[in-house]
Amino acid sequence: MIKRREGEYNTILNLVTCLDLSNNNFSDEIPKQLTSLQGLISMNLSGNHLKGNISDNIRNMTWVESLDPSRNRLSGKIPPGISNLHFLSNLNVSSNNLFGEIPRSTQLQSMDNSSFLGNQLCGPPLSKNCTAGEKKTPEPQDEDAGEEEVDYWFRLGIAVGFAVGFLGIICPLAICRVWRHAYFWFVQHMWYKISDCIFNFRYMVINNFIRTQST
Known part of the structure; x- marks a missing residue:
């Protein structure tokens, strides 16, 4: 039929x-x-x-x-x-x-x-709504949510640190000529000191080696 x-x-x-x-x-x-x-x-x-x-x-x-x-x-x-x-x-x-x-x-x-x-x-064509009367239950707190929060604060700290370093150090050096010269003089002076220390250390090592060989 x-x-x-x-x-x-x-x-x-x-x-x-x-x-x-x-x-x-x-x-x-x-x-x-x-x-x-x-x-x-x-x-x-x-x-x-x-x-x-x-x-x-x-x-x-x-x-x-x-x-x-x-x-x-x-x-x-x-x-x-x-x-x-x-x-x-x-x-x-x-x-x-x-x-x-x-x-x-x-x-x-x-x-x-x-x-x-x-x-x-x-749902249609019925009058009953699929979401009506459903109780909302709180979503469980899992470890992923905590990891995401830690990651968020870590990234925020990096961003703030970069901004402070850029605005507090790079910008003044780029704008102020006197500060720029003083900074590069300081860096060059420290490099000379480090180079002298390395040279003296190598000199001492070579002298000790020669003395041990001679004896």
């Missing part, structure tokens, strides 16, 4: 576009092989004892117009792949154990609310 028209196929099974397994005692999960029937236009699995998730492979049934797995024990979320079924005009997942937000698509948001009742679903 599709769109109030009854069709019956008994010989040419390759032309079957409708599958009606409703009101039986089928259990366990929905066979994934059903999602490979890309020629199906209508599939009715309502009124059984099917459980498990709706496979996201349902996106492969690109020509399906009517899909009814209502009144089962299906759980999990409505797969996002159902948004790719652009010809879907009738969907009924009511009276299951589905939860979460209804995927966004033009087809799903235009359907009647009764298609999603009897679940823990939220």
Whole structure:
């Protein structure tokens, strides 16, 4: 039965576009092989004892117009792949154990609310907001947050030190000629002292070596 028209196929099974397994005692999960029937236009699995998730492979049934797995024990979320079924005009997942937000698509948001009742679903076309009534819990303080704070203060200290050094030393030397000459004279004087110390040390080492060799 599709769109109030009854069709019956008994010989040419390759032309079957409708599958009606409703009101039986089928259990366990929905066979994934059903999602490979890309020629199906209508599939009715309502009124059984099917459980498990709706496979996201349902996106492969690109020509399906009517899909009814209502009144089962299906759980999990409505797969996002159902948004790719652009010809879907009738969907009924009511009276299951589905939860979460209804995927966004033009087809799903235009359907009647009764298609999603009897679940823990939220979002359009239902009036229940997915964020309504959710209690905000404080985020746990982890070690990463502390490390980020230490890193922040470390970088800030480097920036402040660079600014103080640049403004307090480099700028005066670049602007004031007398300070610049005094600074370079001081550096040159210290270099001479260090050079003399190195020379005297090398002289002492060489003399001690010669004395030990002579003795």
